Amino acid sequence: MRNKTRIRLSPATTKLNEAKAWLKDVGAILDGIIAKRSDWAASKGFSRTMADRLRKEGKGPRIVQLGDRAIGVTRKADREWTEARERS
Numbered sequence: 865m866r867n868k869t870r871i872r873l874s875p876a877t878t879k880l881n882e883a884k885a886w887l888k889d890v891g892a893i894l895d896g897i898i899a900k901r902s903d904w905a906a907s908k909g910f911s912r913t914m915a916d917r918l919r920k921e922g923k924g925p926r927i928v929q930l931g932d933r934a935i936g937v938t939r940k941a942d943r944e945w946t947e948a949r950e951r952s
Contacts, residue, residue, distance in 0.1 A: 901915055
């Protein structure tokens with residue numbers, strides 16, 4: 865039986881050291897990846913309504929306008945928003 869807790873760290877590797885090296889090489893490129901609003905909300909454990917409320921109150925991350933109605937959050941904006949909320 866396969867170990868179900870094994871997580872694939874990147875498309876190229878399952879070894880932590882290799883994944884860290886890969887991430888260091890492509891980290892800046894990955895900052896530009898955009899998650900749609902509903903995907904970002906789900907990744908944080910929020911409903912889409914809560915994500916919209918945070919955005920309207922000016923408490924959410926910076927957004928990117930993807931189309932007439934679609935918005936998203938870059939990986940960099942998400943990371944900065946999360947770090948700003950961390951407690952010491």
